[in-house]
Amino acid sequence: MLSFLPGYLRGALSVMIYAVNTVFWTTLIFIAAFLKLIMPFWKKHYNRLLNWIADKWIFVNTVNQKLMNNVRWEVKGLENLRPDGWYLVVSNHQSWTDILVLQRIFHRKIPFLKFFLKKELIWVPFLGLAWWALDFPFMKRYSKAFLDKYPHLKGKDIEITKKACEKFKTIPVSVMNFVEGTRFTAEKHRRQKSPYANLLNPKAGGVAFVLSAMGEHLDKIVNVTIVYPDGAKSFWDFLCGKIGEIKVMVETLPVNREIIGDYVNNAEFRENFQKWINSVWEEKDMRIDAILKS
DSSP: OTTSOHHHHHHHHHHHHHHHHHHHHHHHHHHHHHHHHGGGGGGGHHHHHHHHHHHHHHHHHHHHHHHHHHOEEEOOTTHHHHHHHHOOEEEEEOOOHHHHHHHHHTBBTBBBBOEEGGGGGGSSSTHHHHHHHHHOOOEEEOOOOHHHHGGTTTTTTHHHHHHHHTTTTTTTOOEEEEETTOOOOOHHHHHOSSSSOOOOOOOOHHHHHHHHHGGGGOOOOEEEEEOTTTOOOOHHHHHHHHOOEEEEEEEOOOGGGOOOOTTTTTTTHHHHHHHHHHHHHHHHHHHHHHHHHO
8 A cells, every 4th residue: 555655646656557557458458359350250269358358457457546545435235246247337427537436346246347438539549449359339429410410320329339239248248338428517417407416317328229239138237326425536636546435336226128128219118218217317316415415
């Protein structure tokens, strides 16, 4: 534990360790991905190898956190999760730190997390290509105005989601979705006129598409609530040890027939699904309130 060092020095050392760790493991990922590309008949074995490499990558990142940060962790609800299961993980989103939090608490509890990413993130040095090699789905989001101008692109995001989910059916996976679609800020909260005190409005479509594409393969929905009692801070603040406490509540929800259906073309299903995701978000909001008051 190096928490006795000044915060800025811990932050700089953390960045160096993250960078070296990322370059080392992503280089191995690139090699394994290239072999998978030229020898597709061993694709399943290479997928397992890629997930093994990713597991070691997360392990070293977690060691880095334990070494540099003196965070008090309170995590509840990890019982009955399996590393060989299929899960849809949904969570609130406040900071880039959330990703490290999720990777740490679920490490070897459930399969490696696969995030839906914005298409632009493929250009992030090293990480972009690593995410591509690990079959992270890259999404291109179109505004309503853009789709009105180019109607032939309607449904393209659904098509991409379904193609990504087809890959996920062959090996245990945890599909991760930040349901709000963006990080929480007071300005976004005000602009959305969100009815929730601590959350942005949930975007039901992404969750509905995953459930439609692979609902019969999913064991559970894993609903995660991340709370920073001292307030959400930047990723740099996390590296510098300025986050004193992190609380995470995990609950599993069943994958019922009622939440699997045609979200695009069935208006009744769409309305019922939105009511369901809103009820999940209402409970999450109350849970955050209770944690903050305690």
